[in-house]
Amino acid sequence: MYTYDKRKVGERIRARRKALDISQEEFAERIGRVPKFCADIERGQTGMSIETMLNICSFLKLSPDELLLGNKRHPSPHNETELIIAALQQCTEKQRKDALALLKLFLTAIR
Incomplete structure (x- = not known):
């Protein structure tokens, strides 16, 4: 059974954003949201629409599975x-x- 943990999703967003060296303001602008909303998502205080989630996935180059569940797609070591x-x-x-x-x-x- 899957569970949507807003706090963990927010942690993954923040970690990826920081790894890409992107400010919260730039991130918010690029996904078409206000910085306060993005900060609330990163702190796990609010959820997001599917549209926002897909924009975040696209911008951060994460699959929805990686973002929501933390599952990383492992490439084949032979490919x-x-x-x-x-x-x-x-x-x-x-x-x-x-x-x-x-x-x-x-x-x-x-x-």
Whole structure:
């Protein structure tokens, strides 16, 4: 049986937002909500609509399963593409851009 724990969901949102080095104000703006509401969600004091949840998932690059239940999809250790995608999902936007630049440089060098 699944249980919706607003406090744990809020903790996951806060942890991911901070890992991505995003301020609460920027986060609120990007998902179309006011900072006070986002702070209340992060503290587990309020729930959210499905629309807000999906916006949060999209912006933080989390699946609804990861956000709501804390379940992480573990990539197959034999599937390099899944491992690369999983690693990139943990990066900040700047880190992803830098990784892409390095990949392009590498691919150009081996041609």
